[in-house]
Structure formats: structure tokens, C-alpha cells
Amino acid sequence: IEIEEQYPLSPQQILLRDSKLRNTEYVYGVVIFTGHDTKVMQNAMKAPSKRSKIERKMDRIIYLLLSALVLISVIGSVFFGITTRDDLQDGRPKRWYLRPDDSTIYFKPTKAAISAILHFFTAMMLYGNFIPISLYISIEIVKLLQALFINQDIHMYHEETDTPAHARTSNLNEELGQVDTILTDKTGTLTCNSMEFIKCSIAGTAYGRGITEVERAMAKRKGSPLIADMASNTQGSQAAIKGFNFTDERVMNGNWVSQPHSGVIQMFLRLLAVCHTCIPEVDEESGTISYEAESPDEAAFVVAARELGFTFYQRTQTGVFLHELDPSSGKQVDRSYKLLHVLEFNSARKRMSVIVRNEEGKIFLFSKGADSVMFERLSSSDCAYREVTQDHINEYADAGLRTLVLAYRQLDEAEYANFDRKFTAAKNSVSADRDEMIEEAADLLERKLILLGATAVEFGHALRQFSVRSTGVGVSARRDARDLHLPPPSQSHSHSQTTST
Amino acid sequence: MSSGQEAGSSSGGSGDGGAAAPRRNTRKPKYSKFTQQELPACKPILTPKWVISVFVLVGVIFVPIGLVSLKASRKVVEIVDRYDDACVPANTTDKLAYIQNPTISKNCRRTLKVPKDMDAPIFVYYQLDNFYQNHRRYVKSRSDAQLRDPKKANDTSTCDPEGTANGMAIVPCGLIAWSIFNDTYGFVRNSKNLPVDKKNISWKSDREHKFGRDVFPKNFQNGSLIGGKTLDPNKSLSKQEDLIVWMRTAALPTFRKLYGRIHTDLKKGDTITVTLENNYNTYSFSGKKKLVLSTSTWLGGKNDFLGLAYLSVGGLCFFLAFAFTLLYLIKPRKMGDNNYLSWNRNPAGR
Numbered sequence: 001i002e003i004e005e006q007y008p009l010s011p012q013q014i015l016l017r018d019s020k021l022r023n024t025e026y027v028y029g030v031v032i033f034t035g036h037d038t039k040v041m042q043n044a045m046k047a048p049s050k051r052s053k054i055e056r057k058m059d060r061i062i063y064l065l066l067s068a069l070v071l072i073s074v075i076g077s078v079f080f081g082i083t084t085r086d087d088l089q090d091g092r093p094k095r096w097y098l099r100p101d102d103s104t105i106y107f108k109p110t111k112a113a114i115s116a117i118l119h120f121f122t123a124m125m126l127y128g129n130f131i132p133i134s135l136y137i138s139i140e141i142v143k144l145l146q147a148l149f150i151n152q153d154i155h156m157y158h159e160e161t162d163t164p165a166h167a168r169t170s171n172l173n174e175e176l177g178q179v180d181t182i183l184t185d186k187t188g189t190l191t192c193n194s195m196e197f198i199k200c201s202i203a204g205t206a207y208g209r210g211i212t213e214v215e216r217a218m219a220k221r222k223g224s225p226l227i228a229d230m231a232s233n234t235q236g237s238q239a240a241i242k243g244f245n246f247t248d249e250r251v252m253n254g255n256w257v258s259q260p261h262s263g264v265i266q267m268f269l270r271l272l273a274v275c276h277t278c279i280p281e282v283d284e285e286s287g288t289i290s291y292e293a294e295s296p297d298e299a300a301f302v303v304a305a306r307e308l309g310f311t312f313y314q315r316t317q318t319g320v321f322l323h324e325l326d327p328s329s330g331k332q333v334d335r336s337y338k339l340l341h342v343l344e345f346n347s348a349r350k351r352m353s354v355i356v357r358n359e360e361g362k363i364f365l366f367s368k369g370a371d372s373v374m375f376e377r378l379s380s381s382d383c384a385y386r387e388v389t390q391d392h393i394n395e396y397a398d399a400g401l402r403t404l405v406l407a408y409r410q411l412d413e414a415e416y417a418n419f420d421r422k423f424t425a426a427k428n429s430v431s432a433d434r435d436e437m438i439e440e441a442a443d444l445l446e447r448k449l450i451l452l453g454a455t456a457v458e459f460g461h462a463l464r465q466f467s468v469r470s471t472g473v474g475v476s477a478r479r480d481a482r483d484l485h486l487p488p489p490s491q492s493h494s495h496s497q498t499t500s501t
Numbered sequence: 502m503s504s505g506q507e508a509g510s511s512s513g514g515s516g517d518g519g520a521a522a523p524r525r526n527t528r529k530p531k532y533s534k535f536t537q538q539e540l541p542a543c544k545p546i547l548t549p550k551w552v553i554s555v556f557v558l559v560g561v562i563f564v565p566i567g568l569v570s571l572k573a574s575r576k577v578v579e580i581v582d583r584y585d586d587a588c589v590p591a592n593t594t595d596k597l598a599y600i601q602n603p604t605i606s607k608n609c610r611r612t613l614k615v616p617k618d619m620d621a622p623i624f625v626y627y628q629l630d631n632f633y634q635n636h637r638r639y640v641k642s643r644s645d646a647q648l649r650d651p652k653k654a655n656d657t658s659t660c661d662p663e664g665t666a667n668g669m670a671i672v673p674c675g676l677i678a679w680s681i682f683n684d685t686y687g688f689v690r691n692s693k694n695l696p697v698d699k700k701n702i703s704w705k706s707d708r709e710h711k712f713g714r715d716v717f718p719k720n721f722q723n724g725s726l727i728g729g730k731t732l733d734p735n736k737s738l739s740k741q742e743d744l745i746v747w748m749r750t751a752a753l754p755t756f757r758k759l760y761g762r763i764h765t766d767l768k769k770g771d772t773i774t775v776t777l778e779n780n781y782n783t784y785s786f787s788g789k790k791k792l793v794l795s796t797s798t799w800l801g802g803k804n805d806f807l808g809l810a811y812l813s814v815g816g817l818c819f820f821l822a823f824a825f826t827l828l829y830l831i832k833p834r835k836m837g838d839n840n841y842l843s844w845n846r847n848p849a850g851r
Binding site for chain 2: 092093094095096097098099102103104106107122151152154157162164
């Protein structure tokens with residue numbers, strides 16, 4: 001009996017609103033989570049009316065003038081009625097030149113009340129110029145010209161993304177500059193959402209000569225001119241590659257081949273180039289490759305691997321394709337890896353793994369994650385550079401960098417077949433403990449790993465682009481100041497914070 | 502023991518990797534002083550010296566102007582004589598009955614004494630008080646087309662209730678023309694008549710453009726009520742200058758209108774005997790009638806307002822300048838540092 005193949009419905013198959021579907025010929029569709037009880041529908045609210053302070057003040061002025069107009073008309077009409085009634089006394093006209101004895105309803109002394117009421121409307125029309133209706137048009141023209149000036153402001157132009165200021169509507173021009181406080185917590189760090197690969201530790205050796213912003217700030221406070229000079233010298237010499245701020249002649253330009261642990265370095269760079277979920281985009285004209293990534297640090301890793309000789313250039317449903325630098329021949333070689341499984345990153349696991357099969361048929365598990373969860377999964381037999389790597393990780397953390405531990409393991413066919421059966425069954429189940437079953441199946445494989453090294457990524461130039469102090473905006477954040485990348489109030493305070501966490 | 506950072510915790514947003522190719526067309530705004538609002542501008546700072554100088558300057562300009570204006574106004578010689586009460590016979594109990602009775606003679610004789618020398622030309626005005634020529638019904642009761650064009654003689658729709666009489670159109674129609682002033686004045690000095698020149702007492706533009714040369718009075722004052730003076734049917738409206746003067750309506754209830762000119766100099770101490778006809782009814786609405794003889798200067802008639810206004814403002818400026826000077830000398834306040842002004846601040850702090 002042939003069993004039908006089953007596919008799991010996991011979060012990876014769900015297209016949320018504003019998602020994009022790529023590289024897919026056809027799909028089977030299932031509609032889930034619709035209707036007014038969904039969170040996105042409950043959050044949909046009527047947009048509040050945007051009226052600026054100037055318009056509200058103008059409304060108040062117009063109401064005041066309208067009240068004055070009505071008051072003037074009422075008083076005038078009352079006096080008009082009184083004098084009109086007095087024009088005829090005992091049948092004899094007083095102001096004879098007005099002929100009150102032969103009059104229409106507008107000036108009839110015998111019906112002075114009606115004449116007064118009609119005079120009220122006449123006065124309202126005659127004095128209507130009192131209301132400056134054209135004031136709204138004048139203000140609108142002024143705001144339109146102001147919006148044009150905002151669009152042309154060079155100080156609001158962003159060089160990096162080539163984005164000028166664009167006032168989409170001129171309604172709220174004068175409401176600019178209202179922000180005075182930014183409230184944030186640890187997980188919402190004030191960064192530019194761009195990361196730079198700056199240092200790494202491979203086989204117990206630290207690579208990367210860059211200086212981080214935190215190190216530069218501390219050096220400045222100590223008054224060390226040597227580090228400052230070296231930093232400025234290094235800054236000027238290298239060409240700017242987005243996401244890559246790594247400088248070390250020992251491994252760049254293919255020099256890692258002659259390092260003592262070149263095999264470990266090769267595996268390290270291969271892991272960086274394979275263990276991710278990026279999608280490459282090749283520019284047709286220039287041939288350059290850019291990467292779409294779920295998070296900027298993943299993009300930084302792939303860029304670093306490319307700069308060091310392992311170029312990831314294509315991804316299909318089942319495979320990953322690289323240009324690798326072959327240490328034996330010194331040339332670029334095309335390699336492909338069959339992607340068997342992806343064990344996703346989440347905040348509970350704190351690690352991500354991929355299982356691939358290379359062209360020779362060997363099966364590898366590549367894994368990267370936080371040192372707190374990765375070190376306990378390392379093989380106990382490998383103790384050569386474990387402590388050294390831990391020391392490097394601590395140094396990187398003190399310098400304000402984010403670190404990941406990289407490790408791998410080779411699998412045999414029986415082990416993989418056993419895992420594949422259990423993992424697929426867990427994914428296809430729809431019971432309540434599905435997540436636990438998946439975790440249990442993945443845990444079978446993610447153990448006895450071989451340590452490769454660690455990476456260090458810096459949040460890109462947050463201080464330079466977000467000058468909080470000069471704008472007068474106050475920042476209030478929980479826990480320590482390292483996540484904000486602002487100079488801490490005192491060095492000892494910073495150290496105490498670091499040690500306490 | 503120090504723990505490491507969480508991995509890949511930034512949420513949302515895809516980061517672009519790789520070096521960006523050099524762009525052909527950048528979207529950076531073009532620089533010019535106008536678009537960046539850096540044009541040079543004058544920003545006055547009101548220092549005590551500047552303020553005091555400006556006040557003194559205004560005072561120095563205004564006080565002489567005020568003095569000259571006041572002097573010119575004071576040079577005008579003016580004689581005002583109210584006659585509506587004095588011309589009523591002594592035994593009259595009902596003034597309204599007196600003025601409306603055509604059989605009673607309305608002649609009256611008034612004596613004026615000239616207080617100062619009056620150089621020619623001497624203007625003769627009649628003045629009415631409490632007469633509202635600005636009433637909306639009164640002002641609207643006229644037909645400008647009819648006054649201008651003989652073919653529009655029947656265009657009397659806006660002239661009610663004085664549009665037609667006995668079924669025929671009135672020319673000129675309307676309440677304004679109907680209620681034209683009808684008192685007359687004659688002047689005698691030393692048993693010799695002073696001729697009154699009644700030419701050119703109206704506006705030239707009125708005579709040439711607003712009142713037709715071919716329009717003649719017709720059916721005027723033929724109704725049941727007679728409001729004012731009768732017009733010569735054989736004289737065109739453009740030559741009836743009394744009518745033209747009266748139909749330029751006054752804005753306020755107290756007004757003067759030009760009656761004529763006397764081209765003879767009057768000496769101080771002269772006695773002028775005025776023979777007038779008291780025809781116009783001001784008794785029903787408690788109005789007043791006055792006869793005015795006046796000379797004129799470059800400023801116009803006798804009116805102190807302009808001179809007093811200039812003197813008041815000039816005096817106020819002098820007072821303020823003096824007060825600020827005392828304040829500046831007795832209790833000087835230190836001038837702030839100009840470098841703190843926003844346009845003098847460093848560009849880095851902008």
C-alpha cells in the first residue's frame with residue numbers, strides 16, 4: 001500500500017498580511033483566522049481627525065467674530081425698530097422726508113417688530129464682510145509653500161538611503177518637533193537596524209582589528225591617544241561595504257588558507273554561508289549580489305562569508321549554492337548543498353540549525369546560537385580551545401558587540417533517517433503538544449557538537465546617526481545602557497551593570 | 502559569570518547587504534539660498550538708543566505739523582446763526598401748523614455782526630441737525646438712470662413712494678429730490694446788496710456725468726404732499742445745482758451743504774442783514790437749521806481735529822522718549838548677548 005506524502009502546516013507556510021510569495025509555481029490554499037474577532041480587525045480603528053493648532057485657533061477666532069456680528073446686528077435691529085415705531089405718532093409723521101405714512105413692510109411704523117426682524121437679516125448680509133472666510137485660504141497657501149520648503153531641506157536629506165524629506169500633506173506642518181521623550185525597553189534597543197560584522201574567534205584565535213564605538217568612547221575618557229589614532233587611521237583606509245567592517249590581513253584575500261587551523265576556518269566560513277534563511281538578489285546590470293534577510297545580522301554573516309571567499313548566490317526550495325574558495329587549488333569552485341531540514345530560531349531555543357547534504361553525500365548539521373545554550377551542547381571530548389573561545393566572547397560582550405557561537409556535526413545515514421522520521425511525524429501532527437514533539441525530535445540531533453568559533457556583530461553607527469543629546473530628546477530605558485550604545489554615566493557603573501547581568 | 506547577547510532578536514525589517522552600486526541620479530535637493538531659507542534679512546533689535554531716537558524723531562515731525570494745521574484752522578473766520586427758533590412768530594403755539602400753513606408769510610430778518618476781516622470768497626452754507634440723509638429707505642429712493650437719460654424718464658421702480666404722481670412719472674423721482682431744501686437767503690450790507698454766486702457749487706463730475714443735459718423736470722411736486730422746493734421745468738437737471746448739491750447725500754445726521762459764494766470782502770465790525778425765507782420743516786423731527794458764513798484756507802474749513810490729533814501723538818512720543826531716557830539713565834538694564842539669538846548660534850547647534 002502506497003502512503004500519501006504529508007506536509008506540515010507550520011508558521012512557515014502562513015502568509016500574513018503584506019507578505020510576499022516568491023519562487024512558487026502553485027499553492028494549495030487554506031484560509032484560517034479570518035473575521036472580526038482576529039487581532040488585526042480588532043486593532044483597526046477609525047483614524048483620528050488631524051487638525052492643527054493653527055486651524056483650531058482660527059476656528060475659535062471665527063466663532064468670536066460671528067458672535068460679534070450677531071451682537072451688532074441684534075443691537076442695530078433693536079434701535080432700528082424703536083426709531084421706526086417713533087416715526088409715526090398719532091398719525092402724524094415725525095421724519096416726514098421718509099414718508100412713514102406710505103411705507104413697505106421693511107419700514108412700516110405700525111409693524112415695527114417685523115421691520116426690526118427683517119432688518120436683522122439685512123444687517124447680517126451687509127456686515128458679512130466682517131467674517132474673514134478667506135483667512136482659511138490664505139493659511140492653506142502658506143502651509144503649501146512651507147511644505148515645499150520642507151521637501152527641499154538639505155538638512156533632512158539622508159545620504160545613505162538617498163531619501164529626501166517628503167511632506168505628503170501640509171495639514172500638520174507646525175506640529176513638527178513635538179517629540180520630547182522616547183521610552184524604550186531592553187528588547188527595543190535604539191539602533192539603526194543595521195549590523196556590521198567586525199570580529200570573530202575561530203579555533204581559539206581572535207580575528208578582527210576594528211575598534212567599536214564603546215571602546216572608542218572609553219578610550220577617549222581615559223585619554224589614550226594611541227587607540228584613537230589607530231581607529232581614525234583604520235577608518236580612512238578601507239572601502240565601505242555595508243554590513244562588513246572587518247579588517248584582518250591574516251584571513252582576508254584568501255590568506256586563511258595558510259593559517260594553522262585552515263580546516264576549521266573553512267568550515268566556519270561555510271557555516272556562515274549556509275546556515276541562514278537569506279534570499280540572494282542578483283543585479284542584472286552590475287552582477288552584484290544583495291541579500292534579503294529576516295534580520296540584519298544574518299545578512300552581515302552572509303556578506304562576511306562572501307568577502308572571505310564563500311559567495312552564496314542562489315537558493316532553491318531544496319538547495320543552497322555557493323562559490324567556494326578551494327584551499328588546495330586556490331580557485332573558486334561551485335558547490336551545492338541539499339537542504340534537508342531547517343530548525344528555526346526562536347526565543348526559547350536561542351539557536352538555529354540546518355541539516356544539509358553535500359555533493360559527496362555526507363550529511364552535516366550546522367548550528368549557531370547563544371553561548372548559554374550552545375556550550376552545553378558541545379562534545380565533551382573537544383576541550384582544545386573552549387575556554388579561549390569563552391574568553392573571547394566575554395571580551396566581545398564588554399566591547400558592546402553581539403555574539404553567536406558556531407558549531408557543527410557530521411551525521412550518519414541511520415541517525416539521520418531516525419531523526420527524519422520522528423521530525424516529520426511531529427511536524428505533521430495537529431495535537432496540542434506538537435511544539436514539544438518538534439523540540440524533542442530536534443534535541444536528538446543538536447548535541448555532541450564540534451565547536452568552530454564565535455562571531456561578533458556591532459550595531460551600525462547608532463551614535464552618529466541618532467544624536468539624541470543635541471536634539472534635546474530624553475531617552476528612558478530599562479536595565480543597562482549598553483543596549484542604547486550611549487556613553488554610560490560612569491565606567492564603574494557600567495561594569496557593575498555588566499557583572500550583575 | 503557574564504552571559505552573552507541574545508542572537509538575532511531584532512524584529513521586522515529586511516536589511517540590505519552588500520555595497521550599493523553608485524547611483525546615477527541622486528534625489529538630494531538642490532542647494533540655493535532661497536530653498537534653504539538662508540537669504541540675508543534685516544532683524545532689528547530694539548535697543549534703548551534706537552527706541553528713544555525713533556520716538557524723538559516722530560515727535561519732531563508731528564508737533565510742527567500739528568501746530569501748522571491748528572494755526573490754519575484757527576485762521577478761518579466762521580459765523581454760525583441758528584434761525585429756526587428765532588424766525589417763528591412770537592405768538593405761535595404750534596410750530597408744525599405754522600410751517601405747514603402756506604398763507605402765513607415765512608419771511609424773516611436776521612442781523613449778523615462780522616467779528617474779523619473776511620477775505621473773499623466767503624462760502625454760504627446751510628446746516629441741518631438731526632436730519633438722516635443716510636437712512637436706507639431715503640438713500641435708495643432715487644433712479645440714477647432717469648437722472649442721466651431722457652429716454653429713461655419712466656424708470657421709476659426704485660423711487661417709491663415718490664415715483665409717480667397722478668399716474669405719470671415724476672422727473673426727478675425719489676424721496677431725495679422730493680425733499681429738497683427750500684429756504685432762501687439774501688444779504689445786505691450798508692444798505693447795499695451782497696450778490697450770492699450760485700454757480701459751480703456742485704461737483705463738476707456730477708454736473709457732467711450724473712445729471713443729463715437733456716433731462717428736464719416733469720410732474721415735479723405735483724402730488725398730494727409737497728416736500729420741498731419746486732424746480733424750473735425749463736432748466737435741465739445739469740444746471741439745477743441746488744438739486745445736485747442736495748442729492749449728494751450726507752453720511753451723518755449733522756451736515757452742511759453749500760448754498761453759494763460771496764465775492765466781496767467783509768470788514769471787521771460790518772453788520773450784515775440777512776433776509777431769509779423759513780420754508781423747510783424741521784419742527785416735526787426736532788431738527789435745527791443754521792446759516793453759516795465761512796472763509797477757507799489750504800486745510801479747508803474750521804476744523805481743529807487734525808491739528809489736535811497730530812499734537813497729541815507728537816506729545817505722546819516726546820513723553821515716552823523722555824520717560825525711556827529717565828529709565829535708561831536711572832536704572833539701566835544690561836543688554837543681552839547677541840550670540841544667544843537663534844541666527845547667531847553656531848551651525849552645529851542648529
